[in-house]
Amino acid sequence: MPERSRTHHPIILQKCCQPRNRPACITVTVLGFVIAAILLAFAAFEQDESSHATLRLVSVIFRHGDRTPTETYPTDPYRDGSAWPEGWGALTKKGMLQMFKLGEFLRTRYNGYLSELYYPKDFLMKSSANDRCLMSAQAVLAGLYPPKGMQVWLPDLKWQPIPVHSTPRHLDQLIVMKKPCPRNEQELRKAYRSSVITELNHENGDLYDYLTMHTGQNITNVTAVEFLYNTLEIEASHGLPLPEWTRTVYPEKMRHLAAISLTVFTHNDILKRLTGGPLVGEIVQNMENKRRGSLKPDRKMVLYSAHDITIVNAWRALGFTDLIKPDYGASLVFELHTTRSGTSYEVKLLYLSNTTTSHLIILNMPNCGQPCYLDTFLRLLRPVVPEDWDEECQTTIE
Amino acid sequence: MSANFLFFISFGMILLERTSRYFFVSCLTEDQANLGSLVFVSALYRHGDRTPVTSYPTDPYNNVSYWPVGWGQLTNIGKCQHYELGQWLRQRYSKLIPEAYSPEDIYVRSTDVDRTLMSAASNLAGLYPPEGDQKWNRNIDWQPIPIHTVPEKMDEILAGKRPCAQYEAELLRVKTSPEVRRYNEEHADLYRYTSEQSGNKIHDAESLEFLYNTLFIEELYNFTLPNWTKKVFPEQMMSVASYSFTIPAKTKLLQRLKIGPLVGQVISHMMQKREGIMKPDYKLTVYSAHDTTVANFLMALGVFDPQSPPYTSLVLVELWKNDHEEFQVRVLYRNSTKFRPYNLAIPGCAAVCPLEKFADLLKPVIPVNWEKECKMGIFSDDFAFNSLAILALMVNCILAVLLVFSVVFGIAYWRKQKVSSGYCYHQLRQDID
Numbered sequence: 001m002p003e004r005s006r007t008h009h010p011i012i013l014q015k016c017c018q019p020r021n022r023p024a025c026i027t028v029t030v031l032g033f034v035i036a037a038i039l040l041a042f043a044a045f046e047q048d049e050s051s052h053a054t055l056r057l058v059s060v061i062f063r064h065g066d067r068t069p070t071e072t073y074p075t076d077p078y079r080d081g082s083a084w085p086e087g088w089g090a091l092t093k094k095g096m097l098q099m100f101k102l103g104e105f106l107r108t109r110y111n112g113y114l115s116e117l118y119y120p121k122d123f124l125m126k127s128s129a130n131d132r133c134l135m136s137a138q139a140v141l142a143g144l145y146p147p148k149g150m151q152v153w154l155p156d157l158k159w160q161p162i163p164v165h166s167t168p169r170h171l172d173q174l175i176v177m178k179k180p181c182p183r184n185e186q187e188l189r190k191a192y193r194s195s196v197i198t199e200l201n202h203e204n205g206d207l208y209d210y211l212t213m214h215t216g217q218n219i220t221n222v223t224a225v226e227f228l229y230n231t232l233e234i235e236a237s238h239g240l241p242l243p244e245w246t247r248t249v250y251p252e253k254m255r256h257l258a259a260i261s262l263t264v265f266t267h268n269d270i271l272k273r274l275t276g277g278p279l280v281g282e283i284v285q286n287m288e289n290k291r292r293g294s295l296k297p298d299r300k301m302v303l304y305s306a307h308d309i310t311i312v313n314a315w316r317a318l319g320f321t322d323l324i325k326p327d328y329g330a331s332l333v334f335e336l337h338t339t340r341s342g343t344s345y346e347v348k349l350l351y352l353s354n355t356t357t358s359h360l361i362i363l364n365m366p367n368c369g370q371p372c373y374l375d376t377f378l379r380l381l382r383p384v385v386p387e388d389w390d391e392e393c394q395t396t397i398e
Numbered sequence: 399m400s401a402n403f404l405f406f407i408s409f410g411m412i413l414l415e416r417t418s419r420y421f422f423v424s425c426l427t428e429d430q431a432n433l434g435s436l437v438f439v440s441a442l443y444r445h446g447d448r449t450p451v452t453s454y455p456t457d458p459y460n461n462v463s464y465w466p467v468g469w470g471q472l473t474n475i476g477k478c479q480h481y482e483l484g485q486w487l488r489q490r491y492s493k494l495i496p497e498a499y500s501p502e503d504i505y506v507r508s509t510d511v512d513r514t515l516m517s518a519a520s521n522l523a524g525l526y527p528p529e530g531d532q533k534w535n536r537n538i539d540w541q542p543i544p545i546h547t548v549p550e551k552m553d554e555i556l557a558g559k560r561p562c563a564q565y566e567a568e569l570l571r572v573k574t575s576p577e578v579r580r581y582n583e584e585h586a587d588l589y590r591y592t593s594e595q596s597g598n599k600i601h602d603a604e605s606l607e608f609l610y611n612t613l614f615i616e617e618l619y620n621f622t623l624p625n626w627t628k629k630v631f632p633e634q635m636m637s638v639a640s641y642s643f644t645i646p647a648k649t650k651l652l653q654r655l656k657i658g659p660l661v662g663q664v665i666s667h668m669m670q671k672r673e674g675i676m677k678p679d680y681k682l683t684v685y686s687a688h689d690t691t692v693a694n695f696l697m698a699l700g701v702f703d704p705q706s707p708p709y710t711s712l713v714l715v716e717l718w719k720n721d722h723e724e725f726q727v728r729v730l731y732r733n734s735t736k737f738r739p740y741n742l743a744i745p746g747c748a749a750v751c752p753l754e755k756f757a758d759l760l761k762p763v764i765p766v767n768w769e770k771e772c773k774m775g776i777f778s779d780d781f782a783f784n785s786l787a788i789l790a791l792m793v794n795c796i797l798a799v800l801l802v803f804s805v806v807f808g809i810a811y812w813r814k815q816k817v818s819s820g821y822c823y824h825q826l827r828q829d830i831d
Contacts, residue, residue: 087501093534096542100535120468120512131501131544138519138542142535150466153474154481159540161477161519163512166547 052113057336064136065095069231074216091132098355103143121297127305137164137305181393184274191267214245226261229254259323266316276317281385319366329355345374434720442685443712445517446476450612455597472513477520484524502678508686509557510547518686562772565655595626603642610639647697653763657694662764701742725753
C-alpha cells in the first residue's frame with residue numbers, strides 16, 4: 001500500500017501544479033503525504049493489530065514459581081530445613097521473580113488487547129488456596145498490571161492491589177480438586193492397581209528397592225518416586241549438593257516415573273472427567289458464553305494460578321497424551337479468536353514451558369484440525385465435562 | 399402458645415439489651431492495668447474508601463463514567479487509607495510481630511469481594527514492606543503475602559452469606575416486631591419523601607441506608623446533590639442509616655447465627671493460645687470485611703454505639719498475659735485516624751477482662767453447631783415456620799378429605815353407571831318390543 005501511494009505523488013504534482021491553482025496543489029500534496037504516512041503506519045503495525053483484532057478471550061492455567069520442598073526424607077542431608085528459611089513448600093524470591101516475569105510476558109503479548117489500566121470487568125485472577133499459588137498470583141499481577149496514570153496510588157510504588165479469588169482446599173472443585181469425591185477416590189485406587197501401573201512398578205522393582213534402601217523410607221509406587229524426585233530437583237536447583245547414591249538414578253530414570261505419576265490422576269475417562277473436567281469445563285463454558293455474548297462480566301482474560309498437576313489434568317482432559325512435567329511458570333494458554341472473516345470462532349492452544357523463554361509452543365488439539373473451530377472443540381470436550389460434578393461423585397459402583 | 403411465649407421472651411431480650419447497653423470509654427494506660435505482655439491480636443476491619451455500590455433511578459450521576467473503577471470498587475483513597483492503617487498496625491504491634499513476614503506469624507482472611515481483598519492487600523503493603531533479605535525486586539517496595547478467602551455463599555464465618563433458614567426467619571420476626579414497626583411508622587414520611595424523589599422503593603431503615611450511602615459518597619466526592627436532598631440529607635437520613643446497622647444482629651439468635659461463628663473463632667484462637675496449642679502459633683489474625691461485619695461484631699459483644707462504621711474502622715481483640723500467667727482480653731475500636739482507639743468493656747466485665755469470663759459472657763452468641771442451628775425443625779418453636787407448617791397441614795387435610803370424597807363419589811358413580819347401563823339395555827329391549 002505505501003509503495004503505491006508514493007508512485008502516485010509525481011502524477012498528482014504534474015497534473016495540478018500549474019501556477020493558477022498552486023494553493024490547491026499544495027493542499028493535495030500535503031494531504032497525499034498525510035494519507036501515505038497513515039497508511040505506512042498501519043502497514044507497520046498491521047502484524048500486531050491483526051492478531052489482537054481477532055482475539056476474544058484468553059484463559060491461562062499456570063504453575064506457581066520456584067518453591068522450597070514440601071517434604072523431605074529420613075536420610076536427607078537437608079532434613080532439618082535450615083536451607084529453607086521461607087519454610088516448607090513456600091514460594092521463594094526466585095519464584096516471585098519468575099512470576100513477575102510471567103506477568104510481564106503476558107503484558108507484552110497481550111498489550112493493546114488488555115488495557116494497561118486494571119478494570120475488574122476485563123480481568124479475573126483465580127488461584128489455588130495454597131500460599132505459594134496465592135503469592136504467585138500476586139507476583140504475576142505485579143508484572144501484568146504495574147499502576148499507570150490515574151491508577152498510580154502511591155508515588156514511587158510500582159504496585160497496586162488487585163483481587164485474587166480462591167476457595168479453601170476442602171471446598172475446591174475447580175483447581176485443587178480436594179473437595180471430597182468418593183467416585184474419584186475409588187477410580188484413583190483402581191488406577192494405581194491397573195495393569196499399566198502395576199507392570200511399571202514391577203519393571204522398576206529394583207529402582208524402588210534402591211531408593212528405599214538409600215532414603216530410609218518405603219518407595220513402592222510412582223507417586224512416591226515423584227515426591228522424592230521433586231525434593232531432589234529443588235535441592236539441586238538451589239545449589240545443594242545431592243548425596244552420592246542419587247547419581248545413578250537422578251534425574252533421568254526418576255523424572256520419567258515422576259511424569260507418569262502425574263498422569264495417574266487422569267488415568268481413565270472417569271478420572272479425566274472428574275479431575276480435569278471441571279476446570280476445562282469452566283474455560284470452555286466461558287468461551288461459549290463469549291460467543292453468545294452472554295459472558296458476564298464480559299472478561300478478556302482469566303488466569304488460574306495452580307500446580308503442575310492442574311496443568312497435567314487439563315492437558316490430559318483435552319486429549320493430549322505426551323508426558324509432561326510442568327516446570328515453574330509453565331502455562332497452558334487458551335485463546336479464543338474469531339476467524340479472519342469474523343463469521344466463526346476458533347480456539348488456539350499454546351504452551352509456555354517456563355519463564356526463561358518467551359516462545360509459545362503451538363499445540364494441535366487432537367482431532368480438532370487446523371484451524372480448530374470452537375464448535376468442533378466443544379463437541380470434542382463434551383464427554384470430558386461433568387454435567388453435575390457433585391452427583392457424579394456420589395455414584396460409586398462395586 | 400409457645401410461639402407467643404417465645405416472642406415475648408425475645409422482645410424482652412431486645413428491651414433488656416437496649417437498656418443495658420453502654421459504651422465504655424476508658425483512659426487506662428497499659429501500665430495501670432497491669433496487662434503484662436501482648437501475646438495475640440485479632441483484627442477486624444472495614445475496607446477503605448469505595449465508589450457507590452449502586453445508584454438510584456433519579457440520580458444525576460447514574461452513570462458508571464463518574465466512577466471509572468466501577469461500582470463498589472476500592473478507590474485510590476481507599477488503598478492509601480488501608481496502607482496507612484497497615485503502617486499504624488506495624489507501629490502499634492512492632493514488638494508483637496517481627497518486621498520480616500513469616501506465614502507463622504500472621505493469617506489474613508478476607509470476604510471474597512474485590513474491595514475487601516484489595517484493602518487487605520494494601521494494608522499488608524503498609525504492614526510488611528520487604529525488609530533486607532526479603533526484597534525480591536529492587537524496583538518494587540512490596541512483597542506478595544497470601545490473603546485467604548472463601549466464596550461468599552460458602553462463608554458463614556466472615557461474609558455471613560451462607561444460607562441460614564433460621565436466621566432469615568428470625569430476621570423477619572425482628573423486622574415485623576412492634577419496636578421496629580413503630581420505628582418505621584415514625585419515619586414513614588421520610589421513607590415516602592425519599593422514595594418519591596429517588597425512585598427507589600424505600601420502606602425501612604436498611605433500604606434508606608443504601609440511598610444514604612450513595613449520597614454520602616457523592617457528597618464526599620464533591621458532586622452537587624439534587625435540591626430535594628437538602629431537606630433530609632445528611633441529618634435525618636444519617637440517624638436512620640445508623641439505626642439500620644442494629645437490625646441484622648438485633649437479637650441474641652441473630653447474633654449467634656450471623657456473626658457468632660466469627661466471635662467463636664476469635665475466642666477459640668485465644669483459648670488455643672492460652673493452652674499453647676495453636677498451629678501455626680500466629681500472633682495476628684486479620685479479617686478484612688464490611689461495615690455490617692464490624693457493626694454485627696460489636697453488637698454481639700454488646701458494645702455497639704449505633705453509628706455507621708466508617709472506612710477502615712477497626713476492632714482489635716487483644717490477648718494479654720501477665721506475670722501471674724493470667725490471660726486477659728482487651729477490646730478496642732478505632733473509628734478515626736485522629737483519636738486513639740477506644741477501649742470497649744463488654745457488659746458484665748471490665749475493659750480488661752479475664753479470658754475465662756470474656757468467653758463465658760459471650761457463650762450465648764456462639765453457635766455450638768451452626769449448620770444444625772440454621773435448620774428449621776418441623777415442630778420447632780419457631781413462630782414463622784409453625785404457622786407455615788399449620789397452613790401446610792391444613793391444606794393437606796383438605797386435600798386428603800377431597801381425595802377420599804372424590805374416590806367415594808367416583809366408585810358410587812361407576813356403580814351407578816353399571817346399574818343404569820343395565821337399565822338402558824332393558825329400555826332398548828322394551829323399544830323393540
